[in-house]
Amino acid sequence: MALIDTINPLLTTGWAKGDAGWSLKDYEARGGYKQLRRVLESKMTPDDLIAEIKKSVLRGRGGAGFPTGLKWSFMPKAAPEKYVVCNTDEGEPGTFKDRDLLRFDPHSTIEGMIIAAYAVGAKRGYNYIHGEIFEIYQRFEEALDQARAAGYLGSNILGSDFSFDLFAHHGWGAYICGEETGLLESIEGKKGQPRYKPPFPANFGLYGKPTTINNTETFAAIPFILGMGGEAYLGLGKPNNGGTKLFSVSGHVNRPGNYEVPMGTPFAKLLEMAGGMRGGRKLKAVIPGGSSAPVLPADVMMECTMDYDSIAKAGSMLGSGAVIVMDETVCMVKALERLSYFYFEESCGQCTPCREGSGWLYRVVHRIEHGQGRPEDLDLLNRVTDNMMGKTICALAAAAAFPVRSFIKHFKTEFEYHIENKKCLIDPEVQRMGSGFFKAGAA
Amino acid sequence: MNTHNAMLSPELSAAALRKIDREVAKYPADQKQSAVMAALVIAQDEKGWLSKETIAAVAGYLGMAPIAAYEVASFYNMYDLHPVGRYKLTVCTNLPCALSGGVHAADYVKQKLGIDFNETTPDGKFTLKEGECMGACGDAPVLLVNNKRMCSFMLPEQIDKLLAECK
Numbered sequence: 024m025a026l027i028d029t030i031n032p033l034l035t036t037g038w039a040k041g042d043a044g045w046s047l048k049d050y051e052a053r054g055g056y057k058q059l060r061r062v063l064e065s066k067m068t069p070d071d072l073i074a075e076i077k078k079s080v081l082r083g084r085g086g087a088g089f090p091t092g093l094k095w096s097f098m099p100k101a102a103p104e105k106y107v108v109c110n111t112d113e114g115e116p117g118t119f120k121d122r123d124l125l126r127f128d129p130h131s132t133i134e135g136m137i138i139a140a141y142a143v144g145a146k147r148g149y150n151y152i153h154g155e156i157f158e159i160y161q162r163f164e165e166a167l168d169q170a171r172a173a174g175y176l177g178s179n180i181l182g183s184d185f186s187f188d189l190f191a192h193h194g195w196g197a198y199i200c201g202e203e204t205g206l207l208e209s210i211e212g213k214k215g216q217p218r219y220k221p222p223f224p225a226n227f228g229l230y231g232k233p234t235t236i237n238n239t240e241t242f243a244a245i246p247f248i249l250g251m252g253g254e255a256y257l258g259l260g261k262p263n264n265g266g267t268k269l270f271s272v273s274g275h276v277n278r279p280g281n282y283e284v285p286m287g288t289p290f291a292k293l294l295e296m297a298g299g300m301r302g303g304r305k306l307k308a309v310i311p312g313g314s315s316a317p318v319l320p321a322d323v324m325m326e327c328t329m330d331y332d333s334i335a336k337a338g339s340m341l342g343s344g345a346v347i348v349m350d351e352t353v354c355m356v357k358a359l360e361r362l363s364y365f366y367f368e369e370s371c372g373q374c375t376p377c378r379e380g381s382g383w384l385y386r387v388v389h390r391i392e393h394g395q396g397r398p399e400d401l402d403l404l405n406r407v408t409d410n411m412m413g414k415t416i417c418a419l420a421a422a423a424a425f426p427v428r429s430f431i432k433h434f435k436t437e438f439e440y441h442i443e444n445k446k447c448l449i450d451p452e453v454q455r456m457g458s459g460f461f462k463a464g465a466a
Numbered sequence: 467m468n469t470h471n472a473m474l475s476p477e478l479s480a481a482a483l484r485k486i487d488r489e490v491a492k493y494p495a496d497q498k499q500s501a502v503m504a505a506l507v508i509a510q511d512e513k514g515w516l517s518k519e520t521i522a523a524v525a526g527y528l529g530m531a532p533i534a535a536y537e538v539a540s541f542y543n544m545y546d547l548h549p550v551g552r553y554k555l556t557v558c559t560n561l562p563c564a565l566s567g568g569v570h571a572a573d574y575v576k577q578k579l580g581i582d583f584n585e586t587t588p589d590g591k592f593t594l595k596e597g598e599c600m601g602a603c604g605d606a607p608v609l610l611v612n613n614k615r616m617c618s619f620m621l622p623e624q625i626d627k628l629l630a631e632c633k
């Protein structure tokens with residue numbers, strides 16, 4: 024089980040009992056569905072509800088950090104058929120928070136989605152769940168049955184005139200379905216190829232109808248925001264970076280896992296919560312927001328606080344909150360080779376710059392790693408990324424380019440060493456022992 | 467019902483069709499195609515893999531063109547368009563997992579089974595696949611058994627135990 028620790032538990036309050044605390048009665052015992060009841064019984068207007076979310080400055084937790092209240096306000100009021108969709112297609116390498124949210128506390132996401140549906144006037148919703156987490160999908164379906172039986176879903180919820188039903192859609196292994204319009208195509212039973220935007224989902228979404236789509240963690244935060252008030256939630260973090268955030272810490276730390284901390288918490292504190300560096304080794308680099316975010320060298324990272332603005336100022340992105348920690352045993356060329364392979368493998372192939380560019384990036388990094396690099400390869404890589412960014416239907420092309428540019432920028436000597444000496448700067452045996460898979464001394 | 471015949475005929479069993487009906491009911495009445503992903507999973511679970519004929523049978527049941535169902539089956543990584551072993555093991559080797567032994571776990575399984583990625587053992591028992599991020603990087607090394615069962619912290623002893631369990 025993923026270890027957890029927290030400074031200010033909100034989203035993770037329900038995780039304390041592990042797998043024993045997810046069901047409806049547990050959620051109700053900790054105050055669950057109280058906010059939905061309050062909204063419906065007080066006949067709060069959708070406008071007031073959205074205003075409260077705006078006050079919280081909740082920013083989308085799926086990667087782009089778009090203000091949630093503002094997104095909801097884009098939904099056309101008059102449209103007769105609208106949808107709310109949750110993005111649990113968590114496939115961004117390094118990210119594993121939405122899985123644990125649905126595993127330990129699925130009802131907070133369900134309650135958040137029902138409240139969102141009330142705010143935007145949707146009668147039907149879907150949660151798109153990552154293909155590889157079947158057990159979580161099953162649990163979510165069970166949670167939906169519980170919510171339906173208790174009258175939180177269905178017709179005339181809690182005796183009001185508001186009706187909404189919610190279903191789970193299971194993915195089957197395609198990273199690109201995390202992109203919101205690829206996801207909508209996928210729910211429609213097609214290949215998950217992203218759509219041109221505009222029109223945005225708020226106008227043309229699922230089945231061509233207005234649709235609000237948010238990340239799991241975004242929805243899960245809604246009941247807590249209403250419980251404490253938008254302003255108080257904002258106050259937990261720092262201005263323009265409201266609330267708490269889940270960080271999935273992976274890689275070379277002693278206790279990989281999810282950690283909920285207030286926005287603005289120093290990275291050094293997060294690293295300490297995750298048990299510090301494995302084997303007491305030295306921090307080399309961190310990818311602070313999922314594999315698509317630019318890598319930062321240790322000294323830059325140690326000065327950052329964990330919020331959108333601080334990480335952006337340092338030249339990267341908070342993204343999904345996936346913090347990938349690398350120590351001195353890592354060969355940066357090999358690390359980049361694996362990431363480049365991922366984007367090449369997952370490009371949906373619609374746009375030439377992405378389809379061809381991601382292949383070029385992988386092949387050139389691959390040949391550098393395998394001792395066949397040429398002196399002009401680093402310029403070539405940068406040129407290929409120039410031709411990918413901003414020229415495609417979706418952001419996957421940029422996501423493939425960012426790691427390449429940032430790895431070369433910050434660790435250029437390691438790439439040059441590879442090209443000149445046709446081998447890693449880091450001794451292969453040191454690399455091998457870094458993963459912790461082999462016991463010291465074993466073959 | 468004779469399971470052997472069910473495996474050979476492209477037709478789906480009544481139980482599988484009932485499961486597909488449950489999926490269809492999640493979507494608006496005029497959007498049956500939305501259930502195609504789930505229907506293909508149900509078909510794959512029953513047949514072991516998806517032949518063109520099985521895919522066409524699913525398409526027929528949902529009233530969509532066979533090519534539209536085939537496009538879906540070939541787009542998503544977890545559909546098997548060729549026969550696989552009784553146990554399909556998919557090991558995540560993406561960077562966050564690799565930092566904690568994902569690649570080494572895959573190497574270990576390869577060595578134990580004597581096969582490479584995308585190969586099946588001669589007895590038809592195991593197929594090995596390389597996977598992308600499964601959203602479980604904190605539990606690395608992770609691997610999936612037959613798409614649905616996730617195994618965490620797969621160090622050598624755990625891998626040995628898992629392989630021994632697979633009958």
Ligand SMILES: Cc1cc2nc3c(=O)[nH]c(=O)nc-3n(C[C@H](O)[C@H](O)[C@H](O)COP(=O)(O)O)c2cc1C
Binds near residue numbers: 091
């Ligand atoms: C290639 C790609 C992959 C993405 N993967 C995810 C994902 O796994 N989960 C997610 O919530 N958002 C993902 N996004 C972002 C979504 O498109 C969208 O911005 C998000 O779901 C909106 O929710 P939010 O405003 O609550 O963050 C991805 C975007 C791109 C371009």
Ligand code: SF4
Binds near residue numbers: 369374377415417
């Ligand atoms: S940028 Fe890449 S993944 Fe995105 S739509 Fe174009 S080809 Fe597909």
Ligand code: FES
Binds near residue numbers: 116560562563601606
């Ligand atoms: S990188 Fe392996 S599960 Fe995420």
